[in-house]
Amino acid sequence: MGENLSQPFEKSAMSKDERIQLEREKRIQITAFAFMISLTLLAFIATGSEIIPAVFTVPFIVGLAVIQFFLQLFYFMHLKDKNHAWPNMMMVSGVFLSTPTIIALALLLGETKF
Amino acid sequence: MADSVDMTKGLPSHPERATLDGKNKFLGFWVFLGGETIMFATFFGTYLGLMSGTADGPTSSDIFSLPLVFIMTMILLTSSLTSVLAMFAMKKNNFKGLMVWMWVTVLLGASFLGLEIYEFYEYYHYGLGYTTSAFASSFYTLVGLHGAHVLFGLGWITTLLIRYRSAGITLTNAPKFYVASLYWHFIDVIWVFIFTVVYLMGVGG
Incomplete structure (x- = not known):
């Protein structure tokens, strides 16, 4: 084998x-x-x-x-493509967590005023 | 998966997921990419928070040159296409096509990395050291992390190409090439956001 x-x-x-x-x-x-x-x-x-x-x-x-x-x-x-349910799920969770991460860091660091 | 590979039928149409090993590599790599997304998000967030902290050093609109970034973007985008073409060749059991397109990808990636090193060298001589300002540190860390990914990808693909230079497409190496090409696309995805958020917003935003 x-x-x-x-x-x-x-x-x-x-x-x-x-x-x-x-x-x-x-x-x-x-x-x-x-x-x-x-x-x-x-x-x-x-x-x-x-x-x-x-x-x-x-x-x-x-x-x-x-x-x-x-x-x-x-x-x-x-x-x-089909058979990509888990990869989709992984990327959705990646983006889902990334969004608040970016916003929180950008706002909290405070050097740049938005 | 059966106990042995039926060689008479030919290469399966999805050689990267024909074995349990391949399926595991495929799934595991997507889990890794989900994690990578979040890691890059922390670096992007940090850059966005610190980008106006220039501490009387050079600002982004002082140093960035759009033509250079444009060429780098086009090179990386094209290398993404060549690795797609390599995967099409792999699925058709065209080993030579796979090798040629992967080598083209490596060459394009290497020229991208060369331009990035040149770019950093220029900035450094313009007076933007790593510790000059919060902007400088977060810029070099974010773009440098991406450059480190490019370097790692180049080493990875080159190792595969040399190791399997005359192996033909097998059920062992097909998943490896496929996963390496996924990684290469992901590098391009990150660059899309770097050229938008760092360079274009730094010049015109």
């Missing part, structure tokens, strides 16, 4: 359907990447130029970052 586990395979066991599915998935991933690139560009343009009033810049770019966060997790890291 142990030997078999370190043996390479001659071929893939994927069926034709699975192959087509995988190619479709690949196209979706590349689209997601293009989307992430444009979100990044948008964030840099919003900050670098004065198109958006300064008051709106921060919520705008943080919003873009949150969208990109979900694109990375759900597409690149496959959280949207």
Whole structure:
């Protein structure tokens, strides 16, 4: 048994359907990447130029970052796929605990006035 | 899991989760990533609380250069895509594709790290030492922690690539490559928030 586990395979066991599915998935991933690139560009343009009033810049770019966060997790890291209930649960609890952590530290340290 | 691997059918379509070992690595790594999220949250919170405490030293808008950060962001984002492509190659039992895309990921990661070291070097010579101000300490600690993750990821993936350079895709190494690629994506996720919260908000916010 142990030997078999370190043996390479001659071929893939994927069926034709699975192959087509995988190619479709690949196209979706590349689209997601293009989307992430444009979100990044948008964030840099919003900050670098004065198109958006300064008051709106921060919520705008943080919003873009949150969208990109979900694109990375759900597409690149496959959280949207099935059999990912526990990973989703772990990331939800991570974000759930992170939010009060960030807010509490930012407010309590007191050097920056919000 | 059966007692032996049926080699005749070929590589399973999800080689990273075909064995109990792979399933455990997969689940355990997601638990770790949940924890990492909270650890980075404490560093982000600290930075947000201390970022205006510049103690007459250089401020963020004095030193940050957006073009450099933009290039670093693009490099890291592209390396995230190349590790996705490596995982697609792995699922199709394309060992050469896996190796090539993972090496490209390592190269992109190394150039990112090189730029980050250059960036810190420049800031230091501009007068922003680690103990110059609360802003400096929290900035170097947050961004440096991310850089340390990049360094660790590079060492990890390089070790896998060298160790399995001619092994082919097996049920032993598929979970290892998969988990390393998850880690690499997570590094990119953290960077998304660093370039937004630290750099863009530091320049324009």
